[in-house]
Amino acid sequence: MIAYIKGMLMEILDESMIIEVNGLGYEVICPNPFKFQSSLNKEVKVYTYHHVREDAQLLYGFQTQDEKQLFMQLISVSGIGPKGAIGIMANIDIPQFVAAIEREDAKYLTSFPGVGKKTSRQIILDLKGKLTTLFSLSTPDISKDATADLSQDQYGEAKAALSALGYSDKEINHVFPHIQKENIQETDAIIRKALTLFAKK
Template identity: 45%
Template structure:
């Protein structure tokens, strides 16, 4: 089992990042790939989980051990796979997810792609009362990035954010509802993704 990988981000897509670790490129699926920086002067530590199926071996990565722990807890819930767990974590606000589980707020949980009423109840049944250790360790400022002022960069960032939302499983009609309000601001891709998720989860 690979606990973490430390290296430079070589490539970013809406679905995954590629970490260059001493000349070897690791493809790692993350909740929000655009929260990582391609600054070659700054090494990233990505805490990884290796998922193995008959037809697939994939690495999933997280910015903290607590985020990884919540992902693994979600995987234990019947009806939640890696893609669904990533979509839940992509909001960048795990404490909100934990609060919804503890308060049995299935109305909030069904707003995530692939989570219906039955799966939301299963999440609550399986995880309520078992996330206190994770909740206590979460940092409120999980992702923090500077805004881009350049309009062209903002348009490119918005396009990337839309692709990232599609990868997470949101339908085009849902995305179209929130895009007009996003176009009013000049943000980074990461900020667009987070902003869009906040609106989609209302």
């Protein structure tokens, strides 16, 4: 298994990019290659999944370990292959996606390309309860002063995401004080904790 590739980003294509390592150019298929635009002609590290089939060996690449892990979870779902998983992940927000699965929000899931009602139900059936403990979606270490400045924005982002999932302001405002007492400040961690508290009601 090729865990990651570290080399010079030489070219960005519509669905993939070329990374040169020791004179060899590796084509890596990505959910959205243009996310790497700022790294063109620079050294990059891309987390990869090596997919082997009878007629081809393909490399799928991701900016973070969490993206790679989610991709691997998606291809474990009955009826979803690597191409379908890449299509789902092209514009994905991982915390919102996980929250939708936990809420069994089939309507949200069918907004992704290639996901119909049957596939959305299968995603929920296969992945519900597995993803909330799988990801370590922590942000890089920052100073306490910076944390204090950012916490309000992060709670605002979390509130907007929870509202989009159908929770009322009253429900959200009820659980936020409990979350703040635990000094949870990353947006995705706030969302996960809120979903846990909602489930206990």
